[in-house]
Amino acid sequence: MDKLSQAERFCWKFIQDNFAKIPDLTITELSELANVSTATIVRTVQKQGYTGYTSFKQSISNQSHIMKPFSHLEGEPALVKEAVLKNYWEVTHTINQLNVKDALKAAEAIAKADKIYIFARGLSELLAEEVSIKLALLGKTCKKYTDPNLIRGIAQRARPEDAVLFLTLNGETKELVEAAKISKDLKSTNIVITTNRDSSIMQYRDIALIGFKSRNSFLPDYEVHSRLPLSILCRILVDILAIKIND
Template sequence: LAIRKNEEEVLKTIQLQSIGQIEDAVQKIHNADKIYIFGRGFSEMIAKEMTIKLQLIGKTCEVHDDPNIIRLKSRDIDKSELAIFVSLNGETAELVEACQNLSMKQVTTITLTTRIDSTLSKISDMTLVGYKGEQSFFPDYEVRSRLSLHVIARILLDAYVIRMK
């Protein structure tokens, strides 16, 4: 059951990806003077991994997971920069507020999420959506699997490295 659940999450997430959309996101990453990645809770680990990988390939990138810093930073980001949000449900208040701030300033935003109908998806310039199964082995806690977000992040960064070589 555990193996099948994870296999389903990976395969369905891959099927949801569009080559054109991945290419657009790669171009936005390439063109950005600096990249900010925002994540909260268990999504922080994906945000941190993305940041390190982007730094390793020479992109100026920083990650933020503190709600107050996310809110403040979103007011300072420049039009030549890019913001990436990692959010399982796309409703985290400080991420939504940050995306709204950036939208008003016409800063490009990319969201990695499992909910296309979320507030973050609706206000973000681009949304890369992953599959989220219905079953949770920890129903009392907000610790659902972020495997699909990992898969999207990996596809995006692999595509970036391939494209830029």
Template sequence: MSELFFDIPIEKYQTLSESERYVLKYIVKHINEIPSMSIVKLSEEANVSTATIVRLMKKIGYDGFTSFKYSIKDLTKTVNSENSIDMIEKKINTAIKKNEFEVLNTIKMLSLGNIEDAIQKIHHAEKIYVFARGFSEMIANEITIKLQLLGKNCEMHNDPNIIRVISKKLKDTEIAIFVSLSGETKELVDACLNLKMKSISTITLTAGVDSSLANLSEIVLLGYKGTQSFFPDYEVRSRLPLQVISRILLDAYVIRMF
């Protein structure tokens, strides 16, 4: 920023008195402090009169010290804003890469065989129950609505007690779909265990590779969950891997069956 003051035309600079040139050099040297200084403070710090400062301002093209100070403040904001934008863009790019990485790795982890098995189970089931808790409920609800639109008898449940009770009543002509990022939601694990004991088919969408649900479920569609979270203090991790899986599963179902 100090270079701006050396752009003063030589003819103007030559009109400055020795004390005015001294003030100008002082301002350049302390440019970051100037926006918060009053003319009286500058006068004291530079050990010159306020009149000298005012004369200097007029000679370099300003109405007074206040207008000069505002121009410096605006310039400082611009520079800081550009630096802030650069930092923000880097952080946003990190978020973009994180999501891209999760999507690509989830797709790589999907097994065509498992997708085909899941399609067949859904197609032949007389009724489908979709179980989920927390943020996974949004994906479970979408799965339910789309299957209903495709003519399937399907319902979704998110209440812990109802999930446990219903899991004990499923028939062998029905199936259950579990949606859980961690694969460790207790009521879902309990329900899956109930169904396994009755040899009822289950499909699980999860990012928990070695989770309880993954180990109990008949068909597991695994997604990739990154370790980085922008909400580390809360359990609100993105369900993007599960969204990718559910979309691929339902698109594949339509392709195969219609």
């Protein structure tokens, strides 16, 4: 994960403090106002998940009417605003980049599956528990596994008529990647829910739902990033499944 340098943190704080002005500023104008280089601005917004300043500015412009309810944050400390707004960005960007056809395919695969295995590690285990309960309430035979040794072994039980759901924020957890390869070789349907489209586990997916993860964390020394993007995708998936089953 890319961390902001001191100059980039200053740049991001300036952007947050002058959020409403961004749609009207060129990168050169912002550079002069913030007293940072245009290269620093580009690196800063890229580390926030954008391709560059133009895409960041366009995103702000497109959603400026949505940002009006946050006018009460003006004047608050930059870090407080960041703590609030990063949740907003994770939800809105996750929904904006959602491929609905893939969500429908995932729901269809789960609806048809004889068994559903859910594999997750770390904080994603809490989400796996929630999803397994909801799938059971919908009448699906579902089991979740979070122990690394069990995950590898259970993956070997997967069959072509089964679906395997992987909940992984970064898509690089070793035992999940290994399990995905095993179940892929056994022809089961692998459904990956992650925020990293370039992760190792993606090479073994049949269907993937990709969320947006904020790059900033107030606990940078620990892997405790919010699972909010995964939670949103799981909720959408389960709701679509419920509609399909109850239709």
